[in-house]
Amino acid sequence: MVRIAVDMDEVIADFMSKEIRLFNESNGTAYTKEGIAGKKLRELHPEETENIRKRVSDPTYFSDLPLIDGAKEALEKLAEKHEIFITTAAMEFPTSFNAKYAWLKEHFAFIPESHYVFCGDKSIISADYLIDDHLRHLETFRGQGILFAAPHNAHETYELKLNGWDEVYRYFDEKY
Amino acid sequence: MVRIAVDMDEVIADFMSKEIRLFNESNGTAYTKEGIAGKKLRELHPEETENIRKRVSDPTYFSDLPLIDGAKEALEKLAEKHEIFITTAAMEFPTSFNAKYAWLKEHFAFIPESHYVFCGDKSIISADYLIDDHLRHLETFRGQGILFAAPHNAHETYELKLNGWDEVYRYFDEKY
Structure with a gap:
């Protein structure tokens, strides 16, 4: 043992599928988990960093x-x-x-x-x-x-x- | 280091001072931390176990x-x-x-x-x-x-x- x-x-x-789904809904983009391999959303869209942070800081983010x-x-x-x-x-x-x-x-x-x-x-x-x-x-x-x-x-x-x-x-x- | x-x-x-204070307020007792040394309130009052558990399970219990x-x-x-x-x-x-x-x-x-x-x-x-x-x-x-x-x-x-x-x-x- x-x-x-x-x-x-x-x-x-x-974690990331939900992050990308919410990002696409907000920004009209069509990113996929595989498509952005090696990158982070906040690297691709630094101007969205604060919005991304806010979404994942929602107390319910992790629940589903x-x-x-x-x-x-x-x-x-x-x-x-x-x-x-x-x-x-x-x-x-x-x-x-x-x-x-x-x-x-x-x-x-x-x-x-x-x-x-x-x-x-x-x-x-x-x-x-x-x-x-x-x-x-x-x-x-x-x-x-x-x-x-x-x-x-x-x-x-x-x-x-x-x-x-x-x-x-x-x-x-x-x-x- | x-x-x-x-x-x-x-x-x-x-933790215990607050537990004892709230217990005394609810039950009209006058326990002190030192006075019950070696014992727990729920051992002295098993019938109060559920009430004690409820009080310390209050989300704000630990805040003060x-x-x-x-x-x-x-x-x-x-x-x-x-x-x-x-x-x-x-x-x-x-x-x-x-x-x-x-x-x-x-x-x-x-x-x-x-x-x-x-x-x-x-x-x-x-x-x-x-x-x-x-x-x-x-x-x-x-x-x-x-x-x-x-x-x-x-x-x-x-x-x-x-x-x-x-x-x-x-x-x-x-x-x-």
């Missing part, structure tokens, strides 16, 4: 995020053998606490709430693995990091980068 | 808790040399997130919010020290635990139990 810490946004919760494909199924199977913690940098969006908690309760009820962690700096996480879409979190983590492929990190490399939950499941299944 | 993780309730925030004596002064000095994280078992009171966050911002602004951790099981905390008033959290912590003396743990012993923030400050000052 190993302990696997799992990030939320872009790893189990599809879609699931990342395969996240639930893979974690359900991994949880049979391993210890799963959800570790999210919620302090960047303090308005998100309640919606994030409710979302986890709704979709990941098989992970006990004592294994939810709302933090900022992820170097505080004591685990064997951290699955995260941000290099900056993996860099300070003391265990083995896994960079979870996401449109925004399309051009980033890392010693262990996995593409979707099937690959993540296979990685642990072959190893343990 | 070491990393010190610090619990909130009964360590920096005086008094400070534990000396906590701010000691942490301000310790933060000059060491890395301080606030690690609180907030998942037990999911209604408390916003009030706890606001309270920390108000009283401990010198600790960056990236160093706030809302968790459940504290074995997830990677730090050199954990200062906590609950033995159960110290037992699963992988670093050196410090049992912070509180009325409810008056009869409990631990390899390193310190009495108040002056003692905590002296412990680190002599050691580092």
Whole structure:
């Protein structure tokens, strides 16, 4: 048994699809998640930064995020053998606490709430693995990091980068 | 420099004084924090358990808790040399997130919010020290635990139990 810490946004919760959908609705654009790979909306439209920030700061923003494909199924199977913690940098969006908690309760009820962690700096996480879409979190983590492929990190490399939950499941299944 | 993780309730925030004050107001009793040392209100009045739970589940309960004596002064000095994280078992009171966050911002602004951790099981905390008033959290912590003396743990012993923030400050000052 190993302990696997799992990030939320872009790893189990599809933050970006909603961000892009709301952006398109407001601006009459037709961006897609795949289409802007390697870029962020606020880089493409710096003049919209404040509007984007406002939308994702809405306390309900996180409550209806879609699931990342395969996240639930893979974690359900991994949880049979391993210890799963959800570790999210919620302090960047303090308005998100309640919606994030409710979302986890709704979709990941098989992970006990004592294994939810709302933090900022992820170097505080004591685990064997951290699955995260941000290099900056993996860099300070003391265990083995896994960079979870996401449109925004399309051009980033890392010693262990996995593409979707099937690959993540296979990685642990072959190893343990 | 070491990393010190610090619990909130009964360590920096005086949870129990407010709990006792509200209990006395509701029940015409005259309990004091010192007077019930080693006991909990819900042990003395099991029939009041639900009312106590309701009061502390109020989303605003945590917003005006008094400070534990000396906590701010000691942490301000310790933060000059060491890395301080606030690690609180907030998942037990999911209604408390916003009030706890606001309270920390108000009283401990010198600790960056990236160093706030809302968790459940504290074995997830990677730090050199954990200062906590609950033995159960110290037992699963992988670093050196410090049992912070509180009325409810008056009869409990631990390899390193310190009495108040002056003692905590002296412990680190002599050691580092």
